[in-house]
Structure formats: structure tokens, C-alpha cells
Amino acid sequence: NAGVTQTPKFQVLKTGQSMTLQCAQDMNHNSMYWYRQDPGMGLRLIYYSASEGTTDKGEVPNGYNVSRLNKREFSLRLESAAPSQTSVYFCASSERQSQYFGPGTRLTVT
Amino acid sequence: SQQGEEDPQALSIQEGENATMNCSYKTSINNLQWYRQNSGRGLVHLILIRSNEREKHSGRLRVTLDTSKKSSSLLITASRAADTASYFCATDRQGGSEKLVFGKGMKLTVNP
Numbered sequence: 001n002a003g004v005t006q007t008p009k010f011q012v013l014k015t016g017q018s019m020t021l022q023c024a025q026d027m028n029h030n031s032m033y034w035y036r037q038d039p040g041m042g043l044r045l046i047y048y049s050a051s052e053g054t055t056d057k058g059e060v061p062n063g064y065n066v067s068r069l070n071k072r073e074f075s076l077r078l079e080s081a082a083p084s085q086t087s088v089y090f091c092a093s094s095e096r097q098s099q100y101f102g103p104g105t106r107l108t109v110t
Numbered sequence: 111s112q113q114g115e116e117d118p119q120a121l122s123i124q125e126g127e128n129a130t131m132n133c134s135y136k137t138s139i140n141n142l143q144w145y146r147q148n149s150g151r152g153l154v155h156l157i158l159i160r161s162n163e164r165e166k167h168s169g170r171l172r173v174t175l176d177t178s179k180k181s182s183s184l185l186i187t188a189s190r191a192a193d194t195a196s197y198f199c200a201t202d203r204q205g206g207s208e209k210l211v212f213g214k215g216m217k218l219t220v221n222p
Binding site: 048092 | 143155202
């Protein structure tokens with residue numbers, strides 16, 4: 001039982017490049033989330049998925065897209081990376097209220 | 111938009127002492143949760159308290175909730191060096207989804 005896994009762990013992109021962050025959970029949870037964490041800002045919700053095939057914008061969705069193709073996986077895509085997207089990205093899943101977090105992806109955009 | 115706000119932002123204590131962290135929030139909630147984050151890791155759920163509860167215990171953790179003051183406190187008793195971490199409160203919205211709004215977090219350092 002791996003919980004929530006994220007790949008990659010680290011990534012460096014140049015401005016304008018695209019990439020997809022992968023997230024998978026093996027707890028059979030319906031809800032999944034993408035957050036970004038910046039120093040002094042806490043966690044901010046980027047996108048949320050209540051169930052397979054549904055997604056909803058969070059607090060900071062601009063510059064991101066998501067895909068929930070099945071119950072296990074929820075991916076986050078940056079179409080044209082910007083330096084302002086330098087951050088640590090966390091995926092989480094939940095059933096009822098408590099959320100379970102992945103180890104994070106540290107992304108640097110130069 | 112931050113819902114929860116932890117106080118103090120940083121706390122440094124000696125091993126064996128108690129640590130108290132406070133959280134204030136703005137809107138009505140169904141429940142409030144506390145999470146811990148060790149350096150370089152993801153958040154780990156510690157405890158959840160519902161809006162109709164006033165106090166809850168889990169091991170060395172004690173959480174209180176005062177909905178009239180829109181505030182909560184997390185007490186860690188007999189702290190250990192391993193408790194060194196950042197702590198976050200998180201709230202949902204009454205009548206809302208499972209989405210949580212996290213505070214900015216507070217850094218606890220327990221010195222051996």
C-alpha cells in the first residue's frame with residue numbers, strides 16, 4: 001500500500017516548456033487534489049476532482065490544466081511554464097474529510 | 111484566500127516542554143483539522159475535530175475548538191525532538207465540499 005505517489009520528485013524547466021506532473025493513489029479515494037506550496041503562503045489549491053471524470057478549479061488555477069482519467073490517477077499539466085510557477089507541488093486524496101498527501105514535486109522554472 | 115491563521119508563526123522549546131499552537135479562522139465550518147509537515151515531506155494528518163466538539167485527544171495531542179471565537183488550539187505535551195516540524199490547521203466550509211483551506215503554517219523546533 002504505497003498511499004499517494006508523485007513523479008517526478010524534482011524538475012527543472014525553461015520558461016515556455018511544458019510538462020505533466022503525475023499523481024496516483026491506491027486507497028480507492030474518490031477525491032483528489034493538486035496544491036502548490038510557496039514560502040510564507042501555505043498550501044493553495046490549484047485544482048480538485050471529486051470523482052473520476054470531474055474537475056473543479058481551486059484558488060490558483062491559471063496556467064494549469066488537470067486530467068482525471070480514472071479513479072487512481074490525477075495529473076497536472078503546465079502548458080507553458082513561467083518562473084512564477086516555481087514551487088513545490090503536492091497531490092492529495094481523501095475519503096471523507098482527512099487528506100493524504102504525496103511526497104511532493106519540487107519544480108524550478110528558469 | 112487563507113481561512114486559517116496559525117499563531118505563533120514560529121516556536122522554539124526544549125524537549126519535554128509542552129507546545130501550544132493556535133489557529134483562527136473566518137467562516138463557519140463543519141470541522142477543523144491539524145496537519146504536520148516534516149522538512150521536505152508531504153503533510154500528514156494529525157487530528158480532526160468537528161464543529162460540535164469542544165475537545166479531542168490523540169496520544170500526546172490535545173485539540174480544542176471554540177466556534178464562538180472561531181479559534182482552535184493544538185497542544186503537544188511532553189514534546190520530543192521528533193516533533194520538530196511545521197504544523198498547519200485546515201478548515202472546510204459549512205455546506206461545502208471536501209475541499210480544505212490551509213493556514214500558512216507554524217514552525218515548531220524542539221531542542222534536545
